[in-house]
Amino acid sequence: MREIETNINLFHKLLKNIIFTCCNIRVLNQLDSLNEWKKLDSLTINKDDNPIYSISIWRQYALNRLSNLQLKKINNQMVTLDDLNSSNKLFSTISNWALDLPEYKLLAILGHEK
Numbered sequence: 001m002r003e004i005e006t007n008i009n010l011f012h013k014l015l016k017n018i019i020f021t022c023c024n025i026r027v028l029n030q031l032d033s034l035n036e037w038k039k040l041d042s043l044t045i046n047k048d049d050n051p052i053y054s055i056s057i058w059r060q061y062a063l064n065r066l067s068n069l070q071l072k073k074i075n076n077q078m079v080t081l082d083d084l085n086s087s088n089k090l091f092s093t094i095s096n097w098a099l100d101l102p103e104y105k106l107l108a109i110l111g112h113e114k
Contacts, residue, residue, distance in 0.1 A: 014039055021046040028052065028061045035066060042073040063087040 016039050025031070025045060030052070034040060043062060047053045055061075059074055064087045071079055 017042040019044040025050040060087040064091040
């Protein structure tokens with residue numbers, strides 16, 4: 001079992017391209033764990049099998065949350081400077097808005113209770 005875990009850890013450090021089909025990715029934060037895939041250049045999420053595709057900002061979210069990876073392609077489209085700027089603008093606006101909220105409202109939005 002130890003050998004399998006070691007191989008999986010090595011694999012996720014070397015993988016450059018990943019394609020999600022039939023994975024039922026439904027919410028944005030499911031993409032967050034991809035930050036562990038240090039060499040990831042390209043992300044493809046199949047439109048038909050992943051409900052996240054219906055969220056209009058999923059691509060910008062991926063660029064923002066995975067910015068440390070410096071993705072080159074998303075769904076076989078090159079990531080442009082305009083894409084990065086759009087993502088940064090959208091999520092810096094959301095961050096600023098969230099910081100202005102009282103703590104109890106922010107916790108309610110996040111689904112946490114104090």
